[in-house]
Amino acid sequence: xxxxxxxxxxxxxxxxxxxxxxxxxxxxxxxxxxxxxxxxxxxxxxxxxxxxxxxxxxxxxxxxxxxxxxxxxxxxxxxxxxxxxxxxxxxxxxxxxxxxxxxxxxxxxxxxxxxxxxxxxxxxxxxxxxxxxxxxxxxxxxxxxxxxxxxxxxxxxxxxxxxxxxxxxxxxxxxxxxxxxxxxxxxxxxxxxxxxxxxxxxxxxxxxxxxxxxxxxxxxxxxxxxxxxxxxxxxxxxxxxxxxxxxxxxxxxxxxxxxxxxxxxxxxxxxxxxxxxxxxxxxxxxxxxxxxxxxxxxxxxxxxxxxxxxxxxxxxxxxxxxxxxxxxxxxxxxxxxxxxxxxxxxxxxxxxxxxxxxxxxxxxxxxxxxxxxxxxxxxxxxxxxxxxxxxxxxxxxxxxxxxxxxxxxxxxxxxxxxxxxxxxxxxxxxxxxxxxxxxxxxxxxxxxxxxxxxxxxxxxxxxxxxxxxxxxxxxxxxxxxxxxxxxxxxxxxxxxxxxxxxxxxxxxxxxxxxxxxxxxxxxxxxxxxxxxxxxxxxxxxxxxxxxxxxxxxxxxxxxxxxxxxxxxxxxxxxxxxxxxxxxxxxxxxxxxxxxxxxxxxxxxxxxxxxxxxxxxxxxxxxxxxxxxxxxxxxxxxxxxxxxxxxxxxxxxxxxxxxxxxxxxxxxxxxxxxxxxxxxxxxxxxxxxxxxxxxxxxxxxxxxxxxxxxxxxxxxxxxxxxxxxxxxxxxxxxx
Numbered sequence: 001x002x003x004x005x006x007x008x009x010x011x012x013x014x015x016x017x018x019x020x021x022x023x024x025x026x027x028x029x030x031x032x033x034x035x036x037x038x039x040x041x042x043x044x045x046x047x048x049x050x051x052x053x054x055x056x057x058x059x060x061x062x063x064x065x066x067x068x069x070x071x072x073x074x075x076x077x078x079x080x081x082x083x084x085x086x087x088x089x090x091x092x093x094x095x096x097x098x099x100x101x102x103x104x105x106x107x108x109x110x111x112x113x114x115x116x117x118x119x120x121x122x123x124x125x126x127x128x129x130x131x132x133x134x135x136x137x138x139x140x141x142x143x144x145x146x147x148x149x150x151x152x153x154x155x156x157x158x159x160x161x162x163x164x165x166x167x168x169x170x171x172x173x174x175x176x177x178x179x180x181x182x183x184x185x186x187x188x189x190x191x192x193x194x195x196x197x198x199x200x201x202x203x204x205x206x207x208x209x210x211x212x213x214x215x216x217x218x219x220x221x222x223x224x225x226x227x228x229x230x231x232x233x234x235x236x237x238x239x240x241x242x243x244x245x246x247x248x249x250x251x252x253x254x255x256x257x258x259x260x261x262x263x264x265x266x267x268x269x270x271x272x273x274x275x276x277x278x279x280x281x282x283x284x285x286x287x288x289x290x291x292x293x294x295x296x297x298x299x300x301x302x303x304x305x306x307x308x309x310x311x312x313x314x315x316x317x318x319x320x321x322x323x324x325x326x327x328x329x330x331x332x333x334x335x336x337x338x339x340x341x342x343x344x345x346x347x348x349x350x351x352x353x354x355x356x357x358x359x360x361x362x363x364x365x366x367x368x369x370x371x372x373x374x375x376x377x378x379x380x381x382x383x384x385x386x387x388x389x390x391x392x393x394x395x396x397x398x399x400x401x402x403x404x405x406x407x408x409x410x411x412x413x414x415x416x417x418x419x420x421x422x423x424x425x426x427x428x429x430x431x432x433x434x435x436x437x438x439x440x441x442x443x444x445x446x447x448x449x450x451x452x453x454x455x456x457x458x459x460x461x462x463x464x465x466x467x468x469x470x471x472x473x474x475x476x477x478x479x480x481x482x483x484x485x486x487x488x489x490x491x492x493x494x495x496x497x498x499x500x501x502x503x504x505x506x507x508x509x510x511x512x513x514x515x516x517x518x519x520x521x522x523x524x525x526x527x528x529x530x531x532x533x534x535x536x537x538x539x540x541x542x543x544x545x546x547x548x549x550x551x552x553x554x555x556x557x558x559x560x561x562x563x564x565x566x567x568x569x570x571x572x573x574x575x576x577x578x579x580x581x582x583x584x585x586x587x588x589x590x591x592x593x594x595x596x597x598x599x600x601x602x603x604x605x606x607x608x609x610x611x612x613x614x615x616x617x618x619x620x621x622x623x624x625x626x627x628x629x630x631x632x633x634x635x636x637x638x639x640x641x642x643x644x645x646x647x648x649x650x651x652x653x654x655x656x657x658x659x660x661x662x663x664x665x666x667x668x669x670x671x672x673x674x675x676x677x678x679x680x681x682x683x684x685x686x687x688x689x690x691x692x693x694x695x696x697x698x699x700x701x702x703x704x705x706x707x708x709x710x711x712x713x714x715x716x717x718x719x720x721x722x723x724x725x726x727x728x729x730x731x732x733x734x
Contacts, residue, residue, distance in 0.1 A: 011043045011086035018080045018088040018106035019049050019130065023058060025077050026134040030056055031474050031553055043086050046128050053132055057471070060132045067118045070129065071096050078104075080130035084123075091129075145241070145460040147453055153233060154272060160226040167219035174212045176292055179424035181205055227273030234272075238265050238456075244464035247531050252491075253459075255345065256338025261459050263337075264452035271449045279442050289428055296425045300403055307395050311388045318384040319447055325380050326448055329373040330455060336366040400426050465551055468533070472550035477557050477638040478542050479507035479669030481528070483694075486537035488523060497523040499692040500537065505685055507542070510665045512680035513673045514713065515689035521673045523692075525643045528671065530554050541639075559632030563644035567616045567624055572601055573608040576630045587634060594664055595629035596656040622652075629657065633664065640664070643673045654679070677714050686710070 016032045023030045035044070035052055046062035053060035071094050073079070079091040081103075093102040100117050143149050155161070181201050242262070250258070293301040343350060343359050350359055403422045482504040489496045498520045505511050513521040526532050527539060530551050539546045546554070556579075567575050576591055577583045588608060592598045600623055604610040616624050625645060632640060646654045658679055664670070672680060680686055681700045688695040688703060688710045696707040703710040 183424035256341030260337030512683035559637035565628035597626035
């Protein structure tokens with residue numbers, strides 16, 4: 001039984017294996033070890049199992065139903081049902097005429113189900129089920145990030161959108177009444193001095209205002225709920241896509257640029273949940289109010305529409321210039337953000353080299369470039385706003401004057417416009433013109449958001465590892481590794497990193513990789529982890545081609561310790577079990593003891609609960625490295641890669657780790673990349689590389705005798721031992 005199995009209850013195993021079996025029925029291979037249990041209780045929830053199956057490329061829904069609904073289901077495969085005792089089972093067939101179904105256990109062989117009637121099923125079933133089928137289309141997580149994707153994201157909130165639409169129409173209707181009540185007050189009350197009518201109008205205005213306030217509150221509440229849900233989905237999608245990107249993308253892309261591009265998501269979010277929603281709601285108001293505007297005065301209504309259209313045309317005329325200046329602004333902001341993030345990440349180096357002035361000058365240049373671009377963008381927008389201001393003021397004030405001229409100059413009673421109706425028109429006209437002007441200015445904001453979307457898309461639409469992580473073989477590894485004429489060249493490199501490398505080692509071998517810098521040692525380690533998969537030749541693990549193996553399964557089967565390991569903010573215990581949060585404290589102690597970390601962890605202020613600060617500033621380099629080794633060993637991997645893992649250790653820590661290598665290597669294949677040949681003496685085989693080619697392979701003694709490159713490296717590293725050896729002393733005879 002594996003470590004992960006020991007940490008799982010029987011009920012949890014039953015539920016997870018039921019999903020695995022249904023997924024296999026639909027042609028998808030799920031590994032129980034891949035199920036994320038870090039936030040789960042003792043028994044996985046149906047919704048979490050559905051999310052796991054969905055993330056693996058299937059369609060899955062957790063539902064609650066009655067037994068009659070279960071029996072009526074058609075054209076579905078096996079159904080996972082959750083039993084009252086916490087276990088799970090599979091409904092493989094249903095016979096509606098007889099009222100029976102066939103139920104199987106999650107781990108038994110197919111075709112061994114038992115017949116059970118509806119009454120017996122109801123006694124053991126809690127009504128929860130999981131429906132699973134093969135996904136027929138590209139999921140939203142895999143779709144390209146674009147304006148269309150964002151629109152589909154908003155449209156998923158259909159219920160909230162309907163409620164917002166209903167509330168907006170109600171508010172629009174309520175906004176019609178006050179202008180007409182004011183018109184009645186001016187034309188009738190003031191003319192006839194009827195206090196009772198004025199009281200009635202006042203009461204109606206109060207009631208309308210109260211209802212409008214309540215409905216507006218409800219609408220804003222719904223908008224906030226919808227905005228929060230959209231924001232959550234957007235953030236989850238962005239983070240998942242980031243995690244799905246290959247490592248080489250982050251290696252080639254500056255962290256600052258990537259961070260700034262991703263930060264544009266928040267600008268997009270504010271636009272979707274803010275200005276866009278308010279403008280669309282205002283346009284709904286426009287649809288209701290516009291007919292009343294024409295009813296009151298066709299001439300004045302056309303004046304409002306024409307003036308609003310002129311504002312829109314003016315904004316459209318400025319869009320090409322706005323597009324150009326915003327492109328410059330975004331480029332300048334990306335460079336500025338890159339400089340900031342790079343300086344923060346490299347602050348230790350900045351301080352140690354005392355290059356604060358150099359970084360200040362570079363930052364000042366970036367700020368100046370950004371300031372110039374921002375000023376140019378602001379001036380363009382300022383010109384557009386300045387030219388459109390007279391048109392907006394005409395709608396506010398000019399329409400009133402034009403209406404007054406019509407009332408004064410036209411023969412009495414021919415226009416149908418009175419002082420009261422003119423004031424009412426102005427009240428409605430302002431509510432109509434505002435959405436039109438806002439919509440025109442929205443085009444300017446859309447241009448800026450379009451550029452933000454393109455920046456985010458440059459990151460999120462990069463090819464991901466999702467398909468490789470979902471599909472492929474999931475063999476049980478023993479650890480036999482074979483390279484057959486493997487060649488590899490990094491993108492943009494002039495020369496190949498590996499040139500037809502061929503070697504083979506049996507399972508359980510401790511293999512050392514040596515060679516001068518740039519000889520291809522770390523490249524072999526990267527290929528074994530599936531970081532780079534566009535190599536030539538054949539790379540096999542236990543006879544399976546590496547490119548046919550499920551990527552997640554492959555990496556979970558490897559334990560990897562690098563020269564510079566990253567520890568997360570959290571406790572020592574949380575860092576050791578980062579790869580398997582569900583493991584026990586005994587597993588943590590076992591891994592720490594094997595890595596030689598137990599002795600220093602116990603001396604820490606709070607032992608395994610000691611908090612590790614950001615950047616691991618409260619730990620030494622040797623302590624960080626030993627915790628990284630413990631983290632790699634916690635999963636008890638069949639294959640282990642130590643890529644310059646002991647180079648940062650002090651002599652005492654290195655001696656401790658080397659002393660444990662034999663115990664660490666027991667029962668697993670180990671690949672050790674190291675410049676220090678002294679740490680490889682105990683290896684079963686040592687592969688010597690030079691300029692990407694495999695020169696020789698064999699144990700230490702064989703290579704010292706027969707491999708010139710290895711012999712030279714050994715002599716260079718051990719010359720001090722020869723020099724320190726005492727010379728023989730010859731005494732003359734007396």
